Amino acid sequence: MQSSAFQSAATPADAAPAPFLDVPTLLESSQPRARLGWFWYAGGGFLAVVLGAALLGNSSEIGRRLVELLSAVLMLGLIVGMSVLTVVTVRNHRGEQQEVEAAAELVQLRRWPQAAALLEQILSRPSRTGALRSGALMYLGAVLARYHRFDDAIAVYDHLLEHDLVDPASAHGLRLGRAMAMLREDHLFDADRAIAELRRTTSDAGIDSAGLALVEMYRDVKTGHPAEAAAIFEEKLPALREALGHRVGDAYALAARAYDLMSRPGEAQDSYTKATLLSPLMELHRRYPEVEKLYGRYQAAPAPPEAA
Amino acid sequence: MLIPAETAIHRFRRDMTFGRLVKGLFVAAAVAAFVLPLAGIRLDPLMVLPVIACVFLALSVGSIRGSRLTADSPSLIAAGRFEEAEQRIDQALRSFSLFRHVKVVSLHHLALLRHAQRNWNESAVLCRALLGQKLGSMQGIGKPARLMLADALLEMGDVRGAGDAIAALYQQRLSLAEVLKLVAVQIDHQARLGAWPEIFAGVTAKVQLAELMPAAAAARTQALLALAAKKTGREDWSDWLRRRAELLADFQKLAADRPVLWELWERKVEG
Numbered sequence: 068m069q070s071s072a073f074q075s076a077a078t079p080a081d082a083a084p085a086p087f088l089d090v091p092t093l094l095e096s097s098q099p100r101a102r103l104g105w106f107w108y109a110g111g112g113f114l115a116v117v118l119g120a121a122l123l124g125n126s127s128e129i130g131r132r133l134v135e136l137l138s139a140v141l142m143l144g145l146i147v148g149m150s151v152l153t154v155v156t157v158r159n160h161r162g163e164q165q166e167v168e169a170a171a172e173l174v175q176l177r178r179w180p181q182a183a184a185l186l187e188q189i190l191s192r193p194s195r196t197g198a199l200r201s202g203a204l205m206y207l208g209a210v211l212a213r214y215h216r217f218d219d220a221i222a223v224y225d226h227l228l229e230h231d232l233v234d235p236a237s238a239h240g241l242r243l244g245r246a247m248a249m250l251r252e253d254h255l256f257d258a259d260r261a262i263a264e265l266r267r268t269t270s271d272a273g274i275d276s277a278g279l280a281l282v283e284m285y286r287d288v289k290t291g292h293p294a295e296a297a298a299i300f301e302e303k304l305p306a307l308r309e310a311l312g313h314r315v316g317d318a319y320a321l322a323a324r325a326y327d328l329m330s331r332p333g334e335a336q337d338s339y340t341k342a343t344l345l346s347p348l349m350e351l352h353r354r355y356p357e358v359e360k361l362y363g364r365y366q367a368a369p370a371p372p373e374a375a
Numbered sequence: 376m377l378i379p380a381e382t383a384i385h386r387f388r389r390d391m392t393f394g395r396l397v398k399g400l401f402v403a404a405a406v407a408a409f410v411l412p413l414a415g416i417r418l419d420p421l422m423v424l425p426v427i428a429c430v431f432l433a434l435s436v437g438s439i440r441g442s443r444l445t446a447d448s449p450s451l452i453a454a455g456r457f458e459e460a461e462q463r464i465d466q467a468l469r470s471f472s473l474f475r476h477v478k479v480v481s482l483h484h485l486a487l488l489r490h491a492q493r494n495w496n497e498s499a500v501l502c503r504a505l506l507g508q509k510l511g512s513m514q515g516i517g518k519p520a521r522l523m524l525a526d527a528l529l530e531m532g533d534v535r536g537a538g539d540a541i542a543a544l545y546q547q548r549l550s551l552a553e554v555l556k557l558v559a560v561q562i563d564h565q566a567r568l569g570a571w572p573e574i575f576a577g578v579t580a581k582v583q584l585a586e587l588m589p590a591a592a593a594a595r596t597q598a599l600l601a602l603a604a605k606k607t608g609r610e611d612w613s614d615w616l617r618r619r620a621e622l623l624a625d626f627q628k629l630a631a632d633r634p635v636l637w638e639l640w641e642r643k644v645e646g
Contacts, residue, residue: 135421138420139409139421142420142421142424143409172551176551176587236450308622308624309590310590312586312587312588312589312590313586313587313590313593315623319622341622345619345622345623368615368618371611371612373578373579374612
């Protein structure tokens with residue numbers, strides 16, 4: 068009874084809820100489990116079976132027949148066992164893969180709470196493979212950025228990049244996300260360095276990155292260089308439209324802010340209208356707080372009542 | 376270098392049959408190793424089975440090479456490196472593989488390549504050949520193949536064939552990427568039939584999905600939705616969707632690909 072009272076008194080402190088999407092914990096818990104060294108166990112077992120069979124087989128005729136029978140049964144059991152093991156492993160792997168794909172779809176559909184809950188569940192246990200873990204971590208970075216936890220998002224992106232856990236194309240996307248998160252968190256020096264690195268890698272590969280153009284526009288708007296932001300926008304608009312699809316609305320929003328800073332209200336209004344045609348106002352404000360300053364000063368594009 | 380579709384299909388069918396035959400031989404050999412000693416033939420299963428396993432393993436390792444060859448093809452196609460992709464696919468189709476999926480995926484990638492090259496006829500022929508096979512555990516590949524077939528048939532003007540191709544997909548569970556493609560193809564198909572009220576039904580959800588599509592598909596889908604809105608008397612929706620489409624693609628190109636869309640820009644062109 069006393070013990071029970073002690074336990075209940077101790078409960079609130081001990082059972083403090085784990086923080087939601089705690090990055091260090093999830094990075095640790097999702098590490099794939101170390102493989103057991105089955106080779107030496109299997110080798111030892113095989114040697115024991117061979118020695119036992121040799122001893123039994125040499126002792127008598129009955130022993131020899133028994134060894135033959137047991138060997139056949141053992142071989143059959145091994146084949147069946149391996150097949151069952153393969154089927155179970157493939158099924159489990161496919162299940163985890165489907166979970167990661169579901170998380171990706173939730174992120175794409177902007178169902179952030181559901182995506183966050185699913186990613187927490189996936190990353191709270193050891194992953195089956197490094198590739199599945201990397202995929203889940205990439206989506207975790209996107210969810211954290213959405214919740215404005217930019218330092219946590221940067222930690223996830225750094226982990227993936229520093230340990231070389233993703234392919235070059237995904238690494239480029241992660242570097243863009245990391246640079247954007249740095250800008251949002253006012254780590255301007257780090258962001259500038261990250262952008263310079265991105266520029267170097269894209270130039271080496273001969274790629275014209277629309278994502279990089281968007282990050283540079285944001286950097287220029289944020290640091291009070293609107294003319295540079297507007298120049299990038301005017302030069303890269305076709306590429307931005309092609310690569311970003313509806314997210315070209317982000318570029319229009321940043322251009323509107325740049326034109327506004329340059330006291331060019333006509334162009335600012337035009338870009339603001341186009342930005343709000345493509346993206347909801349709330350979404351633009353959430354992504355770029357600087358764009359919020361335009362609210363009320365410029366007219367948003369009218370939308371049908373059901374779509375507004 | 377261009378692999379003719381008929382040659383690829385012939386090679387695919389031949390290799391599938393040969394692969395089945397080889398696997399059948401392995402099963403028969405394994406069964407025989409147990410059964411023949413019972414029939415009085417002196418054969419030690421302990422000696423025979425490891426040999427069979429080793430040969431199977433050696434052929435499996437060789438088959439993995441084909442898997443590796445096919446793995447890069449989609450990214451090469453997406454990057455527009457068609458010649459390189461074609462070389463990889465050709466090698467994968469020529470190489471021996473015990474595993475059916477290597478051949479199925481290679482043929483699918485060839486259909487994808489032809490689709491990217493806007494060679495609609497060959498793409499459709501390859502998709503039909505793929506869908507004509509018993510896909511078994513590879514059923515998943517049937518869905519993108521159907522969507523690709525429907526798209527190719529629409530481009531070729533075969534509206535009925537496109538409708539038949541996508542009809543089977545309505546009952547199936549699709550991934551988000553497949554849903555996006557299906558919505559785009561379905562709206563395009565209904566536009567050919569002039570089913571404007573059906574296109575406009577559920578417009579809010581369709582617009583949300585269109586926002587997730589690549590720029591060209593998003594523009595075309597929203598332009599067709601704008602036309603459907605116009606035809607059903609919703610000028611507010613029509614105007615909003617048309618302006619969005621204009622921001623995502625060149626309207627003249629959109630209307631050149633789908634002449635029915637000129638109706639949206641009549642005034643602009645006249646002006």
